[in-house]
Amino acid sequence: MFRSLWQYRHFILSSIRGDLKGRFVRSRLGGLWFLLHPLAQALIFSIVLSEVLKARLPDTDIPAAYPIYLLSGMAAWSLFNEILTRSMTVFIEQAPVMKKIAFPRLCLPIIVGGTALINHLLLLVAIFVIFIFLGHMPGRALILLPIGIVLIAAIGFGLGVILGVVNVFVRDVAQVMLIVLQLWYWLTPIVYPANVLPEQYAFLLNLNPLAPLTALYQDALLFDRWPSAESLAMPAALGLVSMAFAIVFFRRASPELIDVL
Structure with a gap:
């Protein structure tokens, strides 16, 4: 399987490039919408919670904390x-391609993951620009951010492939997960x-693998704190287990995916 994926690496890279270009064809702002949607949501939350409801963070004197x-x-x-979310539906969305072209089917969630990582890096660049305007510069703990990116991507990919396969056979899975993700958020x-x-x-925080990973982002970008190795043990284990089980x-x-689709 891995040898086949390597042989189709050019197909994966060109598909990622085509996915990024095709999302906003005929759009004046193009790829900027990748950044504007999450930034607008964060701005709305910031205004409502920090200005209207006067929400403040304890143990910090940073004005824009x-x-x-x-x-x-x-x-x-x-x-x-x-x-x-994209991995859960990628096999159904790409069913016509899967029926006409022979290629490793695992390429599809890898393309999704590659596109998401590029979007994420662009979002981080935009966030750093906002930090400059806010007069805040992250500290040395920023070098740990790639660990959070890898662990989040591993958990998302592993769970996404598993749920994506199940969703082919039971279409209710994606609908249920949309509700679960709202609660999870x-x-x-x-x-x-x-x-x-x-x-x-x-106790739910101890069961939530994303809690220490979002804390890693917040510690690295705001507090300049280093996370403990114990807090990352559970997300790392879940990432490895979910990816192994997904494969x-x-x-x-x-073999049964095409027949069901």
């Missing part, structure tokens, strides 16, 4: 959300600090 905190968490979530400390969660729900599960189910 809350918008920076919010942008950092939303950047981490947007990467996970894009890889997972609000159980992740993105809009609020982790210490404000009621005690009876605090095995995909190999078992791939």
Whole structure:
């Protein structure tokens, strides 16, 4: 399987390029919409929560701490959300291509993941520009950001491939996951600090693999703090296990995908 993927690397790269170009054909702003949507959402949250509701972060005297905190968490979530949601439907969306062209089917979620990573890097560039306007520069902990990117992408890819295959056979999976992701978003400390969660729900943070990863983004981009190795152990284990299981599960189910589609 991996040898076949390597042989089709040019197909994967050209598909990623075509996906990026084709999303906003005839659009005046083009690829800028990749950045404007999440930034507009973060701006709305920042205005409503920090200005209207007077939300503030404890233990910091940085004037623009809350918008920076919010942008950092939303950047981490947007990467996970894009890889997972697009991987869940990629086999159904690309069914006509799969029936006409012979290629490793695992290329499809890899193309999705590659496109999401490029979008994420562009978003981070835009966020850094906003940080400059806010008068904030991340510290040395920024060098740990690639660890968060890799772990988020691994979890999103693993879960996305598994759910994508199941969604081919049971189409309700994608609809259920849209609801689950909304709940998952609000159980992740993105809009609020982790210490404000009621005690009876605090245990959910220990079960949430994205909680330490969004915290890594927030620590690296705002607080200049280094995360503990213990906090990243569970996301790293989940990323490895989900990717391994996704590959095995995909190999078992791939002969039947075309027939069902």
